[in-house]
Amino acid sequence: MSALLRSLWRYRGFVLGSVKREFQARYLDSLLGAGWAVLNPLAMIIVYTVIFSQVMQSRLPGVANAFGYSIFLCAGVLTWGLFSEIVSRSTTVFIExxxxxxxxxxPRICLPAIVLVSALLNFAIIFALFTGFLLISGNFPGAIFLALLPVLATVVALGVGLGVALGVxxxxxxxxGQFVGVLLxxxxxxxxxxxPLSIxxxxxxxxxxxxxxxxLIGACQAVLVAGASPDWPYLAPVAGGALVVCLLALVLFRRRAGEMVDEL
Incomplete structure (x- = not known):
């Protein structure tokens, strides 16, 4: 594993350059350019907020906040979007x-790394806008917001582990590749x-x-909707399982990386 990390560090310029080119290629030919990276998630947040908090008057059990369901939905969709993007793109990255x-x-491990950095960049843009909405609407949960970091790290670890294994x-x-689309x-x-799980x-x-x-998604929703701490005892085995999946994926990758060229 240390050898893979050293390889990634040596080729960090290649990884970051590839992410930059991918980001530019996505928006280069559009009139608003990188503005679409902001407008698309902003539109999603506005739609969820207007439709579910105002038009449908959706409510969560035990939550009186008018924006409660909108925040619940955004927290789940954004977290799932990060996970599914890592898994789905990693599954096809070697063939593409x-x-x-x-x-x-x-180093072939650079390709999943490019997927990971790109997915984190997309998520950071969207989640920053969502955080801005929480601040403006008076729904920012406070210091407990930092509890999202280990939760999201576990989401990323699970996504990377599954994505690399499925990619190989x-x-x-x-x-x-076809199976993963249906599975997700x-x-x-x-x-x-x-x-909500309670229904x-x-x-x-x-x-x-x-x-x-x-x-994992329930923890994000608990923090952002209720300002409650995640259920760490419940999440501990999930984090351990995510780490095991990552290690197994790296073992599979190291054993089969040399054979992939002949199969592509």
């Missing part, structure tokens, strides 16, 4: 860059993102609680 892998000699498997078994759709609705019947709640994203 097959020509680069064949022509250039560079997708090189050898191309059905994996089911996984989204199996996670309390648009509905589920007991038998369904038991199954949904086995989903690692349930606790």
């Amino acid at each position: 860059h097959a020509n680069l892998i064949k022509k250039l000699n560079f 498997l997708n090189v050898f078994f191309r059905d994996v 759709q089911f996984w989204f609705w199996f996670t309390p993102i648009v509905y 589920l019947p007991d038998w369904a709640r038991t199954w949904v609680m086995l989903n690692p994203m349930t606790g």
Whole structure:
């Protein structure tokens, strides 16, 4: 693992340069340029706020705040968006860059790193706007906001681990890429993102609680909606599992990285 980290550090210029080119390519030919990186998430936040807090008058059980459900929904969707972007893009990153892998000699781990940095950049832009909304609307939770850092770190670790493992498997078994798209759709609705866990019947709640994203997204929602501390004892096994997934993914990557060129 230390060798992979050293490789990433040596090629940090390549990683950051690739992220910059990707960001520029996405907005270069548009009139507003990088402004779309702000306008798209801003529009999402406004729509969720207007529709769910004003038009539909949605309420969460035990939450009197008119913006409660909007914040609940944004917290879940943004956190899930970070996770799903890392997983889905990492799954196809080696195949999408097959020509680069064949022509250039560079650490292959740089490709998932590019995906990770790009996903974090997108998330940072969106979450900064969301934080601004919380401040303006008077719903900022205070110092407990910092509790999101270890929660989001666990989300990233789980996403990277799954993404790298699936990305390697997708090189050898191309059905994996198609399967992941379907899996993420089911996984989204199996996670309390648009509905609170409390409304589920007991038998369904038991199954949904086995989903690692349930606790992670629930922790973000608890912090941002109620200003409550995450349930750390419940999250500890999830964090441990995310670390194990990362380690297993790196082992799989190191064993199969040399064979990927022949399969691409």
